Amino acid sequence: CTICKAKNLNNKAIVFLPHHRLALCKEHFIEWFEKRVDKTIKEFKMFDKNDNILVAVSGGKDSLSLWNALYKLGYNADGFYINLGINEYSEDSKILAQKFADKIGKKLHIISLKEEIASIPEIKEKTNRPTCSACGTIKRYYINKYAKELGYNIIATGHNLDDEAAVLFSNTLNWEIDFLKKQYPVLKEEDGFIKKVKPLCKITEKESALYAFLNNIDYIEYECPFAEGASSIEYKIFLNELENKHPGTKLKFYTQFLKKMYPILNSVEKEEKSLKHCIICGEPSFNDICSVCRLKQLVKN
Ligand code: SF4
Ligand code: ZN
Known part of the structure; x- marks a missing residue:
């Protein structure tokens, strides 16, 4: 282990991180991971110890690793789980999320989509919206709504570097300027929207899985x-091939975008669509009726 060696200890490394040129033992990998998350939180001024954070928990490695790291770093973070009603996948992930919350003694708020609107398989059957796009909209809507009702001022999600690099790659391939302008690890609080942050944005998927494993976190190991x-999976495979040949590609692609391109894109003044409030539910929306209320109507009809 690079750190043990410097301290004249002789623990064997269990992982080599080529893009950081670091070989680390279990203890120092965990320490490195938590420090890196904390540094990211501070670099982007995400939150501090006085904030009330709600972690969007899916039961997967990223959200549980994030929650664990925030807990160990001393932040005030509870969890929020949406039961999407996707058969076994939802049942298994709910059990694991609750098991983890019990382990660290933190509150996990659970809502059921079936009770709020309809399960994801029902929505898929009754509307012609692409499933993941509808699911993403719904998840963003409910966590924002409940975070406000429950008194949290920050929403933290487990998006990792692989997720962010894949989205950036897709948005760049399609020159989705409006999406690129918003691709930042912090979305500030706006009329009706709570501040959203991504503290794992500089942590790879493998690092997050290893952190979960080393901390004995049981997480859902199969995909929804x-x-x-999903095309994002193809982009991840492609970026990982590049990463294997040129370690550091993903991190550079993402961080250099944030440093060099993001400010340029946002310096161009553009007339922003003004935010209104949905006439049905009162939540923030760019249209008279928000997308979730429209989905509800489609499901009903
Ligand atoms: Fe929702 Fe799609 Fe993710 Fe499944 S894969 S949880 S449907 S966004
Ligand atoms: Zn609405």
Whole structure:
């Protein structure tokens, strides 16, 4: 281990991180991971110890690793789980999320989509919206709504570097300027929207899985059945091939975008669509009726 060696200890490394040129033992990998998350939180002024954070928990490695790291770093973070009603996948992930919350003695708020609107398989059957796009909209809507009701002022999600690099790659391939302008690890609080942050944005998927494993966190190891065939998976595979040949590619692609391109994109003044409030539910929306209320109507009809 690079750190043990410097301290004249002789623990064997269990992992080599080529893009950081670091070989680390279990103890120092965990320490490195938590320090890196904390540094990211501070670099982007995400939150501090006085904030009330709500972690969007899916039961997967990223959200549970994030929650664990925030807990160990002394931040005030509870969890929020949405039961999407995707058969076994939702049942298994709910059990694991609750098991983890019990382990660290923190509150996990659980809502059921079936009670709020309809399960994801029902929404898929009754509307022609692409499933993951509808699911993403719904998840963003409910966590924002409940965070406000429950008194939290920060929403933290487990998006990792692989997720962010894949989205950046897709948005760049399609020159989605409006999406690129918003691709930042912090989305500030706006009329009706709570501040959203991504503290794992500089942590790779492998690092997050290893952190979960070394901390004995049980997480859902299989993907949601609807994830199959998503183009983001192809982009991740492609970026990982590049990463294997040139370690550091993903991190550089993402961080250099934030440093060099993001400020340029946001320096161009553009007329922003003004935010209104949904006439049905009162939540923030760019249209008279928000997308979740429209989905509800489609499901009903
Ligand atoms: Fe929702 Fe798609 Fe993710 Fe499944 S893969 S949880 S449907 S966004
Ligand atoms: Zn609405």
